[in-house]
Amino acid sequence: MATHALDTGTMAAEDLARSQPRLIAFPMVGNTLGGSHESTIGLLRNLDPGRFLPVIIHEPGADRIADFFREFRTFVGPGFEAVERPGQKMSVVRALNALRHTKARRALLAQIKADLVHTNDGRSHAVWGLAARLAGLPLVWHHRADPAARGLNYVAPLLATRVLSVSRFALPADPDSRVLPKAQVIHSPFDTAIEPDRAAMRERIVAELDLQPDTLVCGYFGLLIERKRPVAFVEAVARLSEISDRPVVGLVFGEPAEPGIAEQVERKIDELGMQSAIHVMGFRRPGHDWIAACDYLLVTAVREPLGRTLVEANLVGTPVVATRSGGNVEALDGGIGNLVEPDDAQAMAAAVIAAELDEAKRLAMTRSARQAALERFGMDSHARSVMTVYESILGEQPG
Numbered sequence: 001m002a003t004h005a006l007d008t009g010t011m012a013a014e015d016l017a018r019s020q021p022r023l024i025a026f027p028m029v030g031n032t033l034g035g036s037h038e039s040t041i042g043l044l045r046n047l048d049p050g051r052f053l054p055v056i057i058h059e060p061g062a063d064r065i066a067d068f069f070r071e072f073r074t075f076v077g078p079g080f081e082a083v084e085r086p087g088q089k090m091s092v093v094r095a096l097n098a099l100r101h102t103k104a105r106r107a108l109l110a111q112i113k114a115d116l117v118h119t120n121d122g123r124s125h126a127v128w129g130l131a132a133r134l135a136g137l138p139l140v141w142h143h144r145a146d147p148a149a150r151g152l153n154y155v156a157p158l159l160a161t162r163v164l165s166v167s168r169f170a171l172p173a174d175p176d177s178r179v180l181p182k183a184q185v186i187h188s189p190f191d192t193a194i195e196p197d198r199a200a201m202r203e204r205i206v207a208e209l210d211l212q213p214d215t216l217v218c219g220y221f222g223l224l225i226e227r228k229r230p231v232a233f234v235e236a237v238a239r240l241s242e243i244s245d246r247p248v249v250g251l252v253f254g255e256p257a258e259p260g261i262a263e264q265v266e267r268k269i270d271e272l273g274m275q276s277a278i279h280v281m282g283f284r285r286p287g288h289d290w291i292a293a294c295d296y297l298l299v300t301a302v303r304e305p306l307g308r309t310l311v312e313a314n315l316v317g318t319p320v321v322a323t324r325s326g327g328n329v330e331a332l333d334g335g336i337g338n339l340v341e342p343d344d345a346q347a348m349a350a351a352v353i354a355a356e357l358d359e360a361k362r363l364a365m366t367r368s369a370r371q372a373a374l375e376r377f378g379m380d381s382h383a384r385s386v387m388t389v390y391e392s393i394l395g396e397q398p399g
Contacts, residue, residue, distance in 0.1 A: 021053040022394055025114040025132075027077065027105075028069075029123035031062040032257060033283070034223055035188075035308040036121045036144055037069075039166075042189035044072060046383035052390060055112060057128075075112060078104040105131035115394060116140065125151050129159040138393045140164060140386075143183075144305050146326075147172050152179055161393055164386070167327035170305035184389075189382035190311050192374050194288050198317060201293035205251070209279055215247045216240070218352070219294035219318075221287055221309040222301070223257040224265065229300035229323075230254075231268045232343055236298055238272040240349035244356075250274070250298075253281045253290055292316040296352055299328060302342045306331055311377050314369035319362055321351045336369035 024047075026040060044054045056074040058065040066074060078101035105128060109117065117132035118140040119125045125141055132139040141160035143152055147170055156163050157178035164186050165171045171183055205217060218240065220233040230252060237250030256262040269278045284290050287309065291297055297313040299322035306327035313320045320337035322328040332339060338355060340347035355362045 021049060021051055022115040022390070023053045023055060023113060024390065025055055025057055025109060025112065025117045025137075027057040027117065027119060027124050027128040028062065028065050029059065029121075029127050031059070031064050032223070032255070033064055033068055034121075034257075036142075037065070038287075038308060039144075039188040040120050041069065042191065042379050043383055043386055044069075046189070046379045048383075048387060052387065055114070057108065075108065077108050099130060102131045102134065106135045109135040109137060116390060118142065120144070122149065122151055125155065125159075129155065133159050138162075140389065140393070142166075143170055144188075145170065146303050146305070153177065157182070162389055164389065165305075167306040167330050169327045169330055186382060186385045186389075187377055188306060188308060188311075189379040190308070190315060190373065190377040191288075192315060192378050194286075194312075194315055196289045196292035196316050198292045201289055202295075205290075205293045209249065211249060212247050215249055216244055216352075216356075217249055217251065217293065217295045218298050219251045219253060219291060219296070220298060220300070221253045221291060222307070223254050224252070224261045225258045226261065227301055227303060229302060229343065230261065230265050232300040232345065233298055234265060234268045234272065234274060234278055235345040236300065236348040237278060238274050239345040240352055241274075241277055243349055243353060248277060250278045251281050251290075251294065252278065253284055253287070255283045288312040288316050291318050294318055296321060296355070298348060298352075299323060300342075300348070301328070302326060304328060310337065311373050314366075314373040317366045317370060319355055319366055320369070321348050321355070332369075334368070334372060336365060336372050 047054055054072055056069040056072050057077045058074065059079045060076055109131060114137055116138050117128060119128050120142045122145055129139055129141070138161035139159055141156050141163045143163055143165045145152065153172060160182055163179055163183040165183055166188050168185055172179065205211065206213060218237055220230060222228050224230045233250060233252065237248060241248040269275055291309060291313050297309060297318050297320045299307055299310055299320060301307060302323055303326040310320055310322060310328060310331045314336060320332065322332060322337055322339055323342040324339040325342045329339065338351040340351050
């Protein structure tokens with residue numbers, strides 16, 4: 001799919017204006033891929049093309065974003081010199097910086113004749129929210145962060161037309177919150193048809209890392225940020241290796257997204273003498289194939305709105321041990337995973353051992369988990385819910 005720069009957008013806009021579907025703009029900030037991008041592309045692939053035409057707006061040089069969304073019409077918008085990293089709190093200085101180029105962003109939205117803007121993470125809310133409203137466009141604010149996020153509580157009530165939350169946890173608990181009248185929960189979409197070959201993927205890991213065949217393989221999946229607690233993952237694997245009768249390895253799939261976090265992980269590996277047991281695997285796609293290669297998914301995150309990896313693990317049959325925090329409890333509702341207290345390496349290791357000792361219970365849990373994921377997280381139902389929101393909003397807009 002062609003990518004259009006700002007100075008060629010007018011001709012593209014003329015083409016778009018002649019199409020019947022309503023144009024939904026999805027602006028992206030930065031060049032890092034994460035769960036919000038996986039969810040967004042799942043939505044885009046399931047929108048009714050006769051009713052909605054999605055277009056991607058990314059920054060100059062954002063080659064990974066451009067490649068990830070290459071099947072969709074794409075425009076290059078103004079850059080953002082100080083891109084917010086995922087999970088970082090917005091300061092006054094950074095908020096003011098986010099407003100730079102607002103006029104140019106507004107002009108681009110007008111050029112492509114967007115009907116609605118759908119932002120999908122804190123950075124895109126901050127950078128594109130005001131531009132959307134100044135352009136006179138409705139804004140769907142997709143919230144995937146902490147319920148205490150400043151943007152959600154102070155900016156969304158002013159700018160957002162509708163707030164979509166990935167979980168109940170991610171919304172403020174205060175019934176008087178100003179954002180709640182605009183908010184509703186729509187769980188993230190997942191490809192429920194995935195059926196990776198667990199045995200083949202495990203063999204691939206064993207061969208790549210030259211592991212003993214009976215090695216207990218535990219995985220961490222996601223960006224390396226403090227909230228996801230990658231250091232706690234290292235500690236849990238270290239404790240597990242001390243109490244397991246089998247060799248244990250921990251695989252870290254993901255990229256650093258906060259300054260110093262990779263160094264913290266490396267220091268903890270060295271401190272615990274886990275150099276041969278922890279393998280940093282980097283970012284790999286599709287993530288569900290690599291989750292299927294693991295014997296257990298260890299989710300050490302705290303206050304996670306709704307971790308994609310938990311649901312993907314449920315779909316591919318990988319048992320989950322997660323912290324009793326945030327949206328993890330919601331994702332594993334009904335006893336379809338093991339929950340332990342946050343930052344408790346001993347408890348996480350013990351939960352793995354308990355699951356290993358009761359194979360019948362473990363297998364029953366993974367079967368129940370897959371069925372629950374199929375019922376709750378399908379892409380079709382997610383897309384239908386979002387399209388209903390679009391139609392409701394656009395139906396309220398004047399002529």
